[in-house]
Amino acid sequence: MEPDVASLNAFVDLEQRLQTFTRVLTTKAPIAQTSKELVWALNKAKLYRYTPVVPAKDRYPIPLLLIFAIMNRPSILDLRPGHSFVEFMVGCGYDLYLLDWGAPGFEDRHMNLDDYALEYLPRAVRKVKAISGSREFSMLGWCIGAILTTIYAAMRPDDGLRNLLLLTAPLDFSNRNGITFARWTDEKYFNVDTILDAFGNMPGEMIDYGAKALKPVENYISNYCKLWDNLDDPEAVEAWHAMNTWVTDIIPMAGGAYRELIVELYRHNRLMKNELVVRGERVDLRRIRASLLTVIAAGDHITPPCQSEAILGKVGSRDKELYRIPGGHIGIMAGSAAPRTTWPHIEQWLSARSR
Amino acid sequence: MNDAEEKTSKPFDPLEPLRAMRDAYLDAMAKTMVEAVNSEAYAQATGAMLEGYLTASAPMRETLDKSMIQALQQLSLPSRQEVAALAERFTNVEMRLDDMDAKLDALREFMHPNGSASKSDASQRADAPATPVTKPGPGTTASANRSKARRRFVRRGAGPPKR
Known part of the structure; x- marks a missing residue:
């Protein structure tokens, strides 16, 4: 009996699919490839300047500094060529800088939010201004990066911050029933000191578990089913591979900053109440005068929209805008729709305020 | 077949x-x-x-x-604590150096108000040679360059799965 050619082809195809599936799960995709130069470093923090691609005379004079969260790599902003916010903004003519906080070691376990916001950030800002030759600058903070930029903007209102962009910013913790993390970290159930006494820093694996456990079926099962279903689409496979590379590159969070985040913000909502005291001084949000754009992801389960809405009523800025967009916490900036929705909106908003 | x-x-x-x-x-x-x-x-x-x-x-x-x-x-x-203490001291030294750098920049700016903040920074400045993606034609304006880049991005579509 002769073998059925169609069946043989089917098995060859299945083998190829399995090979692709294994490759994507076991290898790292090349991410964060936009050309950049290290211009400043302090401890683990590194400030990069992206190589401009637009002639100097055509560039915006106000530089833009990107600040991402302290417990994830900022490579999500520059995921892969052709699908990178960084590449997009550099192409639009911005003098672009990225502050990469790096991975904290045991020796950084005492670092607090104020160390990031008032020790590292102002030094990086000084360098940005020195290199760009501009006295003013714009700053984009995403997730915990938005908390840091907000504290900085309130504490250093005269540093030359012209535009402040907050992406999925977890600033308001008053609606405790609407924030799953607030329930999990309630003092009745969660002892932050026991964890930090044991590990020094908050382990990246625990942070990663926390983020994934918010939607366990999607993150642990559906995500892989989606990959399997799209194995015939090389573009979708590469996109998944790049995102998976970023998601699995986990880093710890400095113990001091984690304690402050849980105790001062999640439990007592001190920032939004203007009660947060850093270095002996109260963080008063009314001192923020920069033009403000708050981007909210309507389907965000990590930072629900209720956490980012109230800031507009608290700041002293006259020029402020809330931009609500469908999508998730990461999807609004790294999803397939981002180049058609979020990025152009941010660019247009900033463009009008960067001359 | x-x-x-x-x-x-x-x-x-x-x-x-x-x-x-x-x-x-x-x-x-x-x-x-x-x-x-x-x-x-x-x-x-x-x-x-x-x-x-x-x-x-x-x-x-x-x-x-x-x-x-x-x-x-x-x-x-050395123990872990000792190495950590050493690393903290290094960071302090780095900060002092950064403070000195800032003071030097301020001094330079005071002496040359219209000059660059620092020599090393000047080499990295905005007027450093760019690597153009597209060759600007004779009539190309800044905004035309920028909108070209925008269009290029919007055309490329598909992205990664949602997290």
Whole structure:
């Protein structure tokens, strides 16, 4: 009996699919490839300047500094060529800088939010201004990066911050029933000191578990089913591979900053109440005068929209805008729709305020 | 099978017949799980598990730490705490250097108000040679360059899966 050619082809195809599936799960995709130069470093923090691609005379004079969260790599902003916010903004003519906080070691376990916001950030800002030759600058903070930029903007209102962009910013913790993390970290159930006494820093694996456990079926099962279903689409496979590379590159969070985040913000909502005291001084949000754009992801389960809405009523800025967009916490900036929705909106908003 | 048939035929996927059923099941499961993880009971259970694990493992961790410190002492090697203290001192030195750099910049600016902040910074400045993606033509304006880049991005579409 002769073998059925169609069946043989089917098995060859299945083998190829399995090979692709294994490759994507076991290898790292090349991410964060936009050309950049290290211009400043302090401890683990590194400030990069992206190589401009637009002639100097055509560039915006106000530089833009990107600040991402302290417990994830900022490579999500520059995921892969052709699908990178960084590449997009550099192409639009911005003098672009990225502050990469790096991975904290045991020796950084005492670092607090104020160390990031008032020790590292102002030094990086000084360098940005020195290199760009501009006295003013714009700053984009995403997730915990938005908390840091907000504290900085309130504490250093005269540093030359012209535009402040907050992406999925977890600033308001008053609606405790609407924030799953607030329930999990309630003092009745969660002892932050026991964890930090044991590990020094908050382990990246625990942070990663926390983020994934918010939607366990999607993150642990559906995500892989989606990959399997799209194995015939090389573009979708590469996109998944790049995102998976970023998601699995986990880093710890400095113990001091984690304690402050849980105790001062999640439990007592001190920032939004203007009660947060850093270095002996109260963080008063009314001192923020920069033009403000708050981007909210309507389907965000990590930072629900209720956490980012109230800031507009608290700041002293006259020029402020809330931009609500469908999508998730990461999807609004790294999803397939981002180049058609979020990025152009941010660019247009900033463009009008960067001359 | 001829070539045309081969190209149009769907590749063999053993999960295909079960896909609709699988998706429906996963959707239902996802809703149930989201409700479960949002409950007080889940917060209480995970908190208790974590506390239990950390409390139970604490004596072992302490013993391990003590014996490791003793072993390192015997080998004349610094302990983790000592290396961490050294790293903190390095960071302090880095900060002092950065402070000096800032003061030098301020001094330079005071002496040459219209000059660059620092020589090293000047070399990295905005007027540093750019690597143009597109060659600007004779009539090309700044905004035309920028909108060209915007269009290029909007055309490339598809991206990664949602997290």
